[in-house]
Amino acid sequence: MVTSRNNQQLTRKQLVAEAQRASLDGHWEEAIKLNDQLLERTGRDAEALNRKGRALLELRRHGSARDIYSEALKADPANMIARRNLQRLETLHNRPKGAPEGGEPNLIPLPRAHVFIEEVGRTWVDELVNPLPVSRLAEISPGTRLDLTVEEGKLYIAEGGDRLGEIESRAARRPIELLEGSNRFEVYALGISGHSLRVIIREVYRHPSQQGKVAFPRQIRATQELMRERELLFQRDEADFLFTEDDEESEQDQVESEDEDTERPDREVESYVEGRSASDDDDEEEDAV
Numbered sequence: 424m425v426t427s428r429n430n431q432q433l434t435r436k437q438l439v440a441e442a443q444r445a446s447l448d449g450h451w452e453e454a455i456k457l458n459d460q461l462l463e464r465t466g467r468d469a470e471a472l473n474r475k476g477r478a479l480l481e482l483r484r485h486g487s488a489r490d491i492y493s494e495a496l497k498a499d500p501a502n503m504i505a506r507r508n509l510q511r512l513e514t515l516h517n518r519p520k521g522a523p524e525g526g527e528p529n530l531i532p533l534p535r536a537h538v539f540i541e542e543v544g545r546t547w548v549d550e551l552v553n554p555l556p557v558s559r560l561a562e563i564s565p566g567t568r569l570d571l572t573v574e575e576g577k578l579y580i581a582e583g584g585d586r587l588g589e590i591e592s593r594a595a596r597r598p599i600e601l602l603e604g605s606n607r608f609e610v611y612a613l614g615i616s617g618h619s620l621r622v623i624i625r626e627v628y629r630h631p632s633q634q635g636k637v638a639f640p641r642q643i644r645a646t647q648e649l650m651r652e653r654e655l656l657f658q659r660d661e662a663d664f665l666f667t668e669d670d671e672e673s674e675q676d677q678v679e680s681e682d683e684d685t686e687r688p689d690r691e692v693e694s695y696v697e698g699r700s701a702s703d704d705d706d707e708e709e710d711a712v
Contacts, residue, residue, distance in 0.1 A: 435461070435464060435465065438457060438460060438461055438464075439461065439470075439471075441457050442454055442457035442458050442461060442471070442474055443474070445457055446474055446477065446478065446533060447532060447533045447535070448532050448533075449481075449529070449530045449531055449532040449533065451478040451479075451481050451482050451528065451530070452478075452482070454474060454475070454477075454478040455475055455478045455479065458471045458472075458474045458475040458478070459475070462475075467494065467497070467498040468498070469495050469498040469499035469502050469505070472491055472492070472494055472495035472498060472505070473492075473495050473502070473504045473505060473508075475491050476488050476491040476492040476495060476505065476508060477508070477564075479491060480508065480512070480564070481528060481529045481530075481564060482528045482529075483527070483528055483529075485512055485515065485516070488508070488512060489509065489512050492505040492508050492509050492512070493505075493509065496509065507614060507615070510615070511561050511614075511615060514557055514558060514561040514615070515558070515561050515562070517558075518558040529564060531567075531568075533566045534566055534568065534611060538609065538611055538623070538625060539611070539613070539623060541623070542625075544637045544638060544639055544640070545625060545626045545638055545639070546623055546624065546625045546626070546639065547590075547594055547598075547623070547624045547638075547639045547641075548613070548621065548622070548623045548624075549590060549591060549594060549621070549622065549624075550616050550617070550619040550620065550621050550622075551580055551587060551588025551589060551590070551619050551620050551621075551622065552588060552589055552590070552591050552619075553588055553589055554587060554588035554618070554619045554620055555585065555586070555587055555588065557615060557618050557619075559585070559587075560587060560615055560619070560620045561615060563582060563587070563612045563620065564612065565612055565613055565614040566611060566612065567582065567611065567612045568609065568610070568611055569581065569582050569587070569610045569611065569612060569622065570582065570610070571598075571602070571608055571610055571624070572586075573599050573602055573603075576599065577589050577592070577595065578590040578595035578598060578599055580610055580620075580622060587620055588619065588620065590624070593641065594639065594641060597636070597637070597638055597639065597640060598624065598626075598638055598639075600636075601626070601629075601630075601633055601636060601638055604630055604632055604633045604636075605630040605632070605633070606626060606628060606629050606630050606633050606638070607626075607627050607628035608624055608625060608626055608627065608638075609624070609625050609627050610622050610623065610624045610625070611623050611625075624639075626638040626639075
């Protein structure tokens with residue numbers, strides 16, 4: 424931990440690194456002080472405001488966190504971090520029991536960034552199916568490590584004894600098999616997505632007896648399909664993507680032809696109605712006779 428006096432001698436880049444480290448270590452009060460010093464130097468810095476908002480949120484100072492995230496959004500209207508956290512705070516505030524203002528702070532250090540990097544065949548990112556209400560899911564901070572449990576052939580994600588939801592059955596099939604073979608997985612929350620929670624599951628240990636078995640084969644198939652599409656795209660001639668004057672004229676002719684086709688049924692209807700009207704008049708005259 425760097426003292427306030429020493430902080431005055433740090434460059435902006437070094438101060439940012441210290442603020443990030445304080446957040447990763449769960450030293451939220453220190454993170455607030457460091458980001459305040461950055462804001463004194465640089466004014467409305469959206470990233471510093473985001474970090475301060477996160478620290479306040481983890482300390483359960485939700486009113487202050489809402490103010491800081493609102494300021495961050497004013498500094499950068501495209502700030503999706505601030506926008507998502509304001510939505511999360513609104514969800515917490517609108518619960519019947521309200522947001523847990525001043526509750527027990529979350530002092531658990533955040534995981535290192537590498538756990539969120541996707542690896543083909545070893546990680547899986549997905550939204551939970553059959554989730555708890557979003558008002559409960561909103562309590563979970565992004566980066567929170569969750570629990571995996573297997574019951575009756577289903578892979579559940581839990582926190583604090585609560586089942587938050589489950590992994591879709593096709594994606595869960597192989598991890599369940601590998602868990603029974605002594606493989607180990609970790610799962611982390613990524614944040615609210617719609618009415619569910621988005622998570623990342625990572626294979627962190629593969630038992631020797633399970634060598635050669637891919638944890639998430641669906642991800643490999645999806646990647647292979649993407650690579651095939653890219654290869655086909657590269658094989659296409661550049662001319663395939665250029666429009667000539669002839670192409671434009673042909674496209675215009677097609678549009679005009681479609682317009683004529685659209686109008687034709689109306690003409691057919693008119694003629695039909697006119698024919699029916701003339702026929703009806705004749706019938707009426709015959710009836711009169």
